Amino acid sequence: MHWIDWLIMIVPVLFILGMAVYSKKYVRGVADFLAAGRVAGRYVISVGDMQAGLAVISLIALCEMGYQCGMAMSFWNRMVIPVSIFLSLTGYCLYRYRQTKCLSAGQFLEIRYNRTLRIVATFIRSLADMMTNAIGPAVTARFFIYLVGLPFKVNFFGWEVSTYVLVVVVILAMAVLVICSGGRISLLVTDSIQGLMSYPIFVIFTVFVLSEISWVKDVAPIMMDRAPGESFLNPMDISSLRDFNLFALIVTITGTVLNRAAWIGNDTTGCGRNAHEQKMAGILGAWRNGFAYLMLILLSLFMITVMLSGRYANEAKQIRVELVDKVVAETIENQATRDEIVKEISAFAPAEHVIGIDKPYSRKNNPDSTYLNTVQKHLQNTPAGNTAFQKFRTLYYQMMVPTLLRKKLPVGVMGMFILLMLMLMLSTDDSRIFNASSTLIQDVIMPFRKKPFAPKQHLFWLRLMSVLVCILFLMASLFFAQIDYIMMFISIMCALWLGAAGPIMVGGLYTRFGTTTGAFCALICGSGTSFAGLILQRTWSSHVYPWLLESGNIKYVGTIFDTVTSAFSPYIVWQMNPVKFPVNSYEIYFMAMMFGCAAYVIGSLITYRKPFNLDRMLHRGEYNNGESMENKSPWTWRNVYGKLIGIDDEYTTGDKVIAWSVFGYSVVFQFFLAFVGVLIWNAISPWPAAWWSWYFFITIIVVGIILGTVSTVWFVIGGFVDLRRLFKDLAKRVDNPLDDGWVEGHVSLADAGTPGTEEEKREAAEVEKL
Numbered sequence: 001m002h003w004i005d006w007l008i009m010i011v012p013v014l015f016i017l018g019m020a021v022y023s024k025k026y027v028r029g030v031a032d033f034l035a036a037g038r039v040a041g042r043y044v045i046s047v048g049d050m051q052a053g054l055a056v057i058s059l060i061a062l063c064e065m066g067y068q069c070g071m072a073m074s075f076w077n078r079m080v081i082p083v084s085i086f087l088s089l090t091g092y093c094l095y096r097y098r099q100t101k102c103l104s105a106g107q108f109l110e111i112r113y114n115r116t117l118r119i120v121a122t123f124i125r126s127l128a129d130m131m132t133n134a135i136g137p138a139v140t141a142r143f144f145i146y147l148v149g150l151p152f153k154v155n156f157f158g159w160e161v162s163t164y165v166l167v168v169v170v171i172l173a174m175a176v177l178v179i180c181s182g183g184r185i186s187l188l189v190t191d192s193i194q195g196l197m198s199y200p201i202f203v204i205f206t207v208f209v210l211s212e213i214s215w216v217k218d219v220a221p222i223m224m225d226r227a228p229g230e231s232f233l234n235p236m237d238i239s240s241l242r243d244f245n246l247f248a249l250i251v252t253i254t255g256t257v258l259n260r261a262a263w264i265g266n267d268t269t270g271c272g273r274n275a276h277e278q279k280m281a282g283i284l285g286a287w288r289n290g291f292a293y294l295m296l297i298l299l300s301l302f303m304i305t306v307m308l309s310g311r312y313a314n315e316a317k318q319i320r321v322e323l324v325d326k327v328v329a330e331t332i333e334n335q336a337t338r339d340e341i342v343k344e345i346s347a348f349a350p351a352e353h354v355i356g357i358d359k360p361y362s363r364k365n366n367p368d369s370t371y372l373n374t375v376q377k378h379l380q381n382t383p384a385g386n387t388a389f390q391k392f393r394t395l396y397y398q399m400m401v402p403t404l405l406r407k408k409l410p411v412g413v414m415g416m417f418i419l420l421m422l423m424l425m426l427s428t429d430d431s432r433i434f435n436a437s438s439t440l441i442q443d444v445i446m447p448f449r450k451k452p453f454a455p456k457q458h459l460f461w462l463r464l465m466s467v468l469v470c471i472l473f474l475m476a477s478l479f480f481a482q483i484d485y486i487m488m489f490i491s492i493m494c495a496l497w498l499g500a501a502g503p504i505m506v507g508g509l510y511t512r513f514g515t516t517t518g519a520f521c522a523l524i525c526g527s528g529t530s531f532a533g534l535i536l537q538r539t540w541s542s543h544v545y546p547w548l549l550e551s552g553n554i555k556y557v558g559t560i561f562d563t564v565t566s567a568f569s570p571y572i573v574w575q576m577n578p579v580k581f582p583v584n585s586y587e588i589y590f591m592a593m594m595f596g597c598a599a600y601v602i603g604s605l606i607t608y609r610k611p612f613n614l615d616r617m618l619h620r621g622e623y624n625n626g627e628s629m630e631n632k633s634p635w636t637w638r639n640v641y642g643k644l645i646g647i648d649d650e651y652t653t654g655d656k657v658i659a660w661s662v663f664g665y666s667v668v669f670q671f672f673l674a675f676v677g678v679l680i681w682n683a684i685s686p687w688p689a690a691w692w693s694w695y696f697f698i699t700i701i702v703v704g705i706i707l708g709t710v711s712t713v714w715f716v717i718g719g720f721v722d723l724r725r726l727f728k729d730l731a732k733r734v735d736n737p738l739d740d741g742w743v744e745g746h747v748s749l750a751d752a753g754t755p756g757t758e759e760e761k762r763e764a765a766e767v768e769k770l
Contacts, residue, residue, distance in 0.1 A: 001148055005415030012197060013422055016190050017174065023182035023189045026730040030458045033183030034438060039729035040188055041722035045281035046288045047715055048191035048427075055428035056140040056421050059296055061486035063401045066300030067307075068363075068485075069244045070223055070232020071696050076249050078675040081666055083253055093261035096509045099618040105264045105505075106443025111617060112508040113516040115447055121504065121519070122443035124527055125262075126436055128497035130469060132490055133432040134476030139398065139486070140425045141167035141477070147402035147418065152329060168477045172470045175430040179437075179466045183459075185730065187431055189723070194423040196719045199712045201420045202291035206708070208413055209298040215701070218305045220693040225355045227362035229570070232304075233692040236682060239570050242363065243485065243584055247571040251491075251586045258502030258593055261509065280655060283662055287711045294704035303404055307368075308361060313350035315407065320371055321346055323396060323403045328375065331392045334382070341378050345371055372396065376579075386541035386579045390483045393579075398486070433473065437465035483538065484585060492534050492585035499526030499592030503600035511604075512611035518604030526596020533581075533588030540581040549578075665707075674699050 027033050086092075102108040105125070110118040141164055144150070150163050178186050213219060223232040229240030238245065306312045307319070324345050328338045351367035359365065375392055379385035409417055441462055446452070453461060482489050500522040507514035536544060548554045554576065561574035561582055574582035615621040651659065678695065681687070687695070 001414065001418075002411040004411055005418065008412070008415030009419045009422065012419055013426075016193060016423070016426070017177060019193055020178040020181045020186040020190050023186040026185050026727075027182045027459075029455050030462075032185055032730075033459055033462060036184040036188045036730075040277075040726055042277050042281040042284055043715060043718035043722035044188060044192045044726050045277075046284040047195035047719045048188050049281070050195055050288045050292065053428075054292060054424050055136060056143050056425050057136050057428075057486060059299065059421075059424070060139060060143065060398050060401060061490070062296050063300045063303055064397050064485050065244050065487055066297070067303060067397065067400070069238070069241050070226070070304070071297075071301075071700070072231050072233055072235045072238050072692075073241070073244060073246075073249070074696075074700070075235035075675070075678075076246060078670055079249065080253055080256065081671045081675075083256055085663075085667055087257070087260055092257075093506060093509055094264070096618060097261060097264055099620070100509075101619065104439075104442055105261075106439075106447070108264075108508065109504070110447070112514075112612070113504075113519050117516055117519050119444055119447055121500075121523065122439060124523065125497045125501070126439045126444065128494055129263075129432070129439070130436045130472060131476065131480075131496070132493040133429075133436070134473045134480065135482050135486075135489065136425075136429055136432065137168050137171045137473055138477035138480075138482070140171060140421075140429075142395070142399065143402050143421065144418075146326060146399045147406055147421070149406060152326075165478065168474060171425060171429060172433075172474055174426055175433050176467055176470050178426065178430045179434050180463045183434065183462065187427075187434060189726070191427045191431070192719060192723050192726075194427050196716055196723075198420055198423055199291070199716055201416050202295045203708070203712060204413065204416060205420070206291050206295050206298055206705075208409075209295075209302050212408070213302060213305045215693075215697050218309055218311065219301050220690070220697075221355050222305055222308050224689040224693065225353075225360050227360045227365070230362050231689065233696065234687070234689050235692070236686060240363070242573065243488065243586070245571055247568075247590075248586045251590045254590065254593060255498060255502075258506065258597070259498045261505035262498055262501035264505075280658070283659055284715075287658075287662070287707070288715055289711070291704070291708035291712060294700070294708055297700060297704075299401070302408075303401060306404060306408070307400070308353070308366070310351070310353045310355070313352050316367065317348065317350040319400070319403050319407055320368070321348075323400060324371055324375065326403070327392055327395045327399060330395060331388055332379070337378055337382065341375055344374055344378075368396075384542055386545070387483075390541055390579050391481055394483050394485075429473075433466055433469050437469045438462060440469075441465050484580075488585035491589045492530065492537065495530035495585070495589040495592050496527055496534070498589070499528075499530040500596045500600075502526075502593055503597045507600055507604070512614055513604050513608050514600065514612065515604045515607045515609075517607040518600045518602075521599035521603030522596040525599035526592045529592040529595050530588060533583065533585070533592070536583075537581045537585070537588075541579050544581075545578050 097108065100108055100111065102111065106118045106122040109121055144167055145152070145163055150167075152163055153160050154163050154166070155161075156166075178190055182189075220233075226232050227240070229237060231237040307316050309316075321342075325342050328341050332338050332341075348370060351370075353361070353367070361367075372393060376389050379389045379392075382388070405414075405417065441458075445461070452458075484492075500519075503514075503522045503526070504519045507518070545554075548557055558576040561576060565572045565574045572587060576582060616623045
């Protein structure tokens with residue numbers, strides 16, 4: 001890597017870490033450490049959330065998914081839009097949760113059920129959250145090793161040390177530095193700064209990719225050259241796609257509705273200077289991503305083009321040979337086997353594929369198949385060969401992106417891309433570590449204490465828990481191997497909590513018959529199903545399949561799988577496989593949700609004695625103290641549309657423009673025009689593949705460039721102004737110190753926002769009663 005790239009990478013990172021340390025001066029108590037004083041503006045929150053939401057692991061996951069299914073599924077993903085809009089506008093779950101005046105999900109669980117469930121459920125939630133996010137540093141460290149071309153071993157003062165371990169330690173050390181400096185204040189400040197710095201890099205990388213490949217000459221022909229049922233462009237021809245298909249979309253929509261309240265708390269949702277500013281930050285989320293997701297889509301298309309196009313056949317072969325060479329060095333211990341594999345694949349000829357003459361590519365017939373089959377052939381007769389091949393295949397697809405970019409990025413662009421990845425890594429890892437550690441302190445440890453921590457003691461334990469979570473991340477990175485697509489891994493790990501979270505949270509907020517027994521039944525059946533699926537996935541090739549083979553039960557189990565899925569083929573196919581468990585993570589997640597719901601209902605009805613007093617929990621009716629009044633303004637023909645999209649009396653003219661623009665773009669354009677209209681047209685007269693090519697070019701590339709340009713300028717200016725105001729407001733709080741007001745280890749609303757008002761005192765007193 002050139003010295004210019006190192007300079008571009010190091011200087012901004014040092015500045016970001018310096019700002020994290022500088023932000024420590026604004027921490028005057030636990031309230032600031034956990035909620036940033038609740039003085040943040042909409043643009044700071046929105047830009048920071050964008051940066052914290054993006055991650056290196058997200059980039060790899062999207063590229064993995066795009067390389068397997070192209071762009072066709074993105075058409076059907078538009079079905080999620082009206083569901084998301086409806087949930088946002090109706091305030092489903094979130095509005096009722098706000099009415100409870102609970103300051104954490106754990107506190108709600110204790111009020112609705114009991115303290116035992118609070119501790120057990122929040123522990124499972126935190127564990128699922130940590131185990132899901134623990135692979136982030138591992139994937140990121142490996143990504144940088146392949147991107148920069150670092151050796152796997154380095155000499156450290158005479159000791160041979162794993163580069164992978166060193167990189168993971170550095171990643172986690174930077175996250176700890178940011179967290180321990182100022183908690184949520186440091187996170188909010190650094191995430192915002194990183195977001196503002198990322199916008200121009202998104203633009204530069206987008207321009208670079210568009211200058212390297214042609215949609216007409218490169219992208220479209222490759223995407224159209226697919227076997228029937230596996231189209232990368234035509235959403236009406238995807239019946240043979242596996243894993244990322246229409247059933248996965250059904251699971252996503254089901255999870256979106258059922259688990260709306262699953263991850264409430266411990267993020268920036270409590271940092272806004274008021275409720276309206278927090279709401280506007282969420283609305284701005286439709287615009288904030290700008291070039292970010294366009295860049296991710298273009299990176300996926302860039303990988304597909306270079307790796308599958310005949311024009312890049314020689315480069316693609318070099319990339320695959322280098323990729324296999326590095327991956328086998330990680331996954332195969334026997335040196336002789338590694339040498340044989342590398343020698344054999346080095347002799348392969350470039351994949352000179354001629355579109356229209358050669359057989360179209362498919363899931364089983366593509367340039368990667370030859371390399372994967374060769375490795376499997378060498379491993380199949382070795383001890384634990386199936387497990388080793390599973391790890392190899394996972395790393396092969398994950399590390400294809402950095403290996404490709406190392407070959408293609410020029411000086412300067414390489415430095416900016418590495419800087420972007422470092423910022424995405426830092427903003428994501430520190431946020432997830434902080435969320436997990438604060439949940440453990442607030443909802444697992446604090447309930448056991450009869451006397452709350454003193455402020456300094458509380459801060460000490462929050463920082464210590466962050467360090468302990470980092471150590472857990474390190475252990476998971478060293479000893480926990482990921483053996484599936486990243487999206488699949490995230491689904492099965494989150495399902496440890498999400499399999500039960502839906503009925504527990506939704507049932508707690510909306511039903512009077514839900515009981516503590518029902519909630520525990522949901523945990524046992526929902527989370528238990530996910531845990532069983534996880535164990536089967538991880539032990540299938542090494543223990544379960546060999547046992548079935550030796551016991552002679554392989555045929556019977558295969559017949560059961562075929563019988564169960566015959567009615568759902570081709571979208572659900574459980575085909576016996578010696579390498580991978582036949583049931584994928586989305587299917588396990590769906591079964592866990594269904595079993596969890598059924599168990600909650602059955603368990604609650606069996607133990608039901610009397611209806612739960614929802615009015616008391618939600619402060620309604622006779623329990624309303626005047627603070628939970630809803631806007632009762634009548635519906636008229638003049639305000640009906642405004643009410644439908646959530647506009648109220650707090651909206652300024654600019655706020656109304658933003659709200660209407662989000663509604664127009666998301667619902668009118670993306671859903672009705674680009675989805676419903678096109679769907680009806682194709683039902684009458686199906687489009688050829690070439691038309692679908694232009695459809696995606698216009699709706700994703702052209703529209704993405706236009707919106708990206710506008711939003712980049714908009715959010716950079718708004719972000720700078722808001723960040724400046726944030727520092728001013730934080731400085732005012734430091735000059736006017738207050739005591740922390742905490743209930744059960746959580747910041748009271750009397751300490752959030754303008755302190756000392758009668759409304760805040762009433763609300764704090766109400767919380768004390770709860």
